[in-house]
Amino acid sequence: MAIPITITCECGRAIQTDLGERVVCECGRAYDTSQVPREKRAAVVAAQTQFRVYMWFGILFIAGAAVTGYLVHGMVGLLLAAPCVALFWFRVVQPRVSARQRKALADLPSWTIEAG
Ligand SMILES: [Zn+2]
Structure with a gap:
């Protein structure tokens, strides 16, 4: 089941994703939300x-x-x-x-x- 979350990147951008997904911000920083x-x-x-x-x-x-x-x-x-x-x-x-x-x-x- 997808759990929508918002990540606020260090560069200030807010990224919408689902919990557990790995996302890459436009600035190049990557976040692995499975660490939650x-x-x-x-x-x-x-x-x-x-x-x-x-x-x-x-x-x-x-x-x-x-x-x-x-x-x-x-x-x-x-x-x-x-x-x-x-x-x-x-x-x-x-x-x-x-x-x-x-x-x-x-x-x-x-x-x-x-x-x-
Ligand atoms: Zn960023």
Whole structure:
């Protein structure tokens, strides 16, 4: 699974890459991002996994509401329940999860990779 990271080179350029890749800056310095400490890598992967779990939970939540609406009120119930729950999920729950996710990733200490 690709984990996007940004490397700030000693020359000041920011290089976008995936964790584990070897990148060469325009100035000639090379960085091997597989040197990233394992526990930091694990923390990033854990945060990504958690986010996927939330996403699936949301999909099931919306599908469940649609089915419940259908069972209780038939087609009308489905057409009313699904958009309401989807709206609730994407307007209320999702932004909070995303914000927490961003914060969790921002809290990860940054690390220094020596040019090699
Ligand atoms: Zn550079």
